[in-house]
Amino acid sequence: MPPRPRFDRRAPVRELPNINERIKYxxxxxxxxxxKQLGVIDRIKALEIANQRELDLVLVSEKANPPVCRIMDYGKYKFEQEKKAKEARKKSHQTEVKEVKMRYKIDKHDYDVRIGQAVRFLKAGDKVKCTVIFRGREIQHSNLAETLLLRMANDLEEQSEVQQRPKREGRNMIMFLSPRKTPLIKKEEDAKENN
Structure with a gap:
C-alpha cells in the first residue's frame, strides 16, 4: 500500500497581479x-509617472505588442471588479426542476392545487416536471394519464411551453414544462383587437 500523502501546511500560492514592479516588460x-494614450514608453518612466500621480501601473493586456498598461488606483479597480462579480452572481438564477406528482384519477380540487403549484414554480423561473404515477394495474390506462398531462399543458399554456411531451418512464408518465420567455397572446384577444 502506498504511503498517504502528507498534509501541506503551507498557505496556497496566490497568483499576484501584474502591477508596478512586478511588470517585467x-x-x-x-x-x-x-x-488618454501616453504612447510607448519604457517601464521605468511609466513607473515614475504612476508614482508621481500616486497611482498604480497595472498590466491590462499581456498579449499585445507592446503590452498595454494602465495607470489607475488598483485597490479601487479590484473593488469594482469584485462588486461587479457579486452583482452578476446575485442576478443569475439557477433554474431548478420542480416536480408536481399526481395520479390519473385526480379530483378537480387536487388538480387545481397542482396547477397552482406549477404556476408558482414557473413564475419563479423553474422548470416543472409533471408526473403521473401508476400503481398496480393502472398502467393499462396510460392514455388517460397522457390526456391529463396534455390538459395540464393546455391549462398552463400562458405561463409555460412544453419542453418534453408526455412519455412513459417505468411506472410513471412524465412531461416537462419550462417557463415561457415571451407572453402568449390569446387568439380571442387578437380577434377583439381586429374588430
Missing amino acids: PQLRVVDSDG
Whole structure:
C-alpha cells in the first residue's frame, strides 16, 4: 500500500497581479487613468509617472505588442471588479426542476392545487416536471394519464411551453414544462383587437 500523502501546511500560492514592479516588460504602451494614450514608453518612466500621480501601473493586456498598461488606483479597480462579480452572481438564477406528482384519477380540487403549484414554480423561473404515477394495474390506462398531462399543458399554456411531451418512464408518465420567455397572446384577444 502506498504511503498517504502528507498534509501541506503551507498557505496556497496566490497568483499576484501584474502591477508596478512586478511588470517585467521593458517597453509598454501606457494609457492614462482618463483613458488618454501616453504612447510607448519604457517601464521605468511609466513607473515614475504612476508614482508621481500616486497611482498604480497595472498590466491590462499581456498579449499585445507592446503590452498595454494602465495607470489607475488598483485597490479601487479590484473593488469594482469584485462588486461587479457579486452583482452578476446575485442576478443569475439557477433554474431548478420542480416536480408536481399526481395520479390519473385526480379530483378537480387536487388538480387545481397542482396547477397552482406549477404556476408558482414557473413564475419563479423553474422548470416543472409533471408526473403521473401508476400503481398496480393502472398502467393499462396510460392514455388517460397522457390526456391529463396534455390538459395540464393546455391549462398552463400562458405561463409555460412544453419542453418534453408526455412519455412513459417505468411506472410513471412524465412531461416537462419550462417557463415561457415571451407572453402568449390569446387568439380571442387578437380577434377583439381586429374588430
